[in-house]
Amino acid sequence: MKKEGHPEYHFITVQMTDGTTFQTRSTYGSEGDTLTLEIDPTSHPAWTGGGHSLIDTGGRVGRFKKKFEGFLGSE
Numbered sequence: 001m002k003k004e005g006h007p008e009y010h011f012i013t014v015q016m017t018d019g020t021t022f023q024t025r026s027t028y029g030s031e032g033d034t035l036t037l038e039i040d041p042t043s044h045p046a047w048t049g050g051g052h053s054l055i056d057t058g059g060r061v062g063r064f065k066k067k068f069e070g071f072l073g074s075e
Contacts, residue, residue: 017043
């Protein structure tokens, strides 16, 4: 293999949003750097199952019906 075609692979520290840390190997930064996460599995709704909120619970349909209630007229 060509030596110049591969990035440097070294140990870094990853800091989660709750303050916990772990070490892993990465091409990020330099040996011993810390990668601080803004979103991780402990805080993101995709992993925690929360954060889903239906903002419009029929409001659009109600406004539409009210806006066009007299449009068709009586048949």
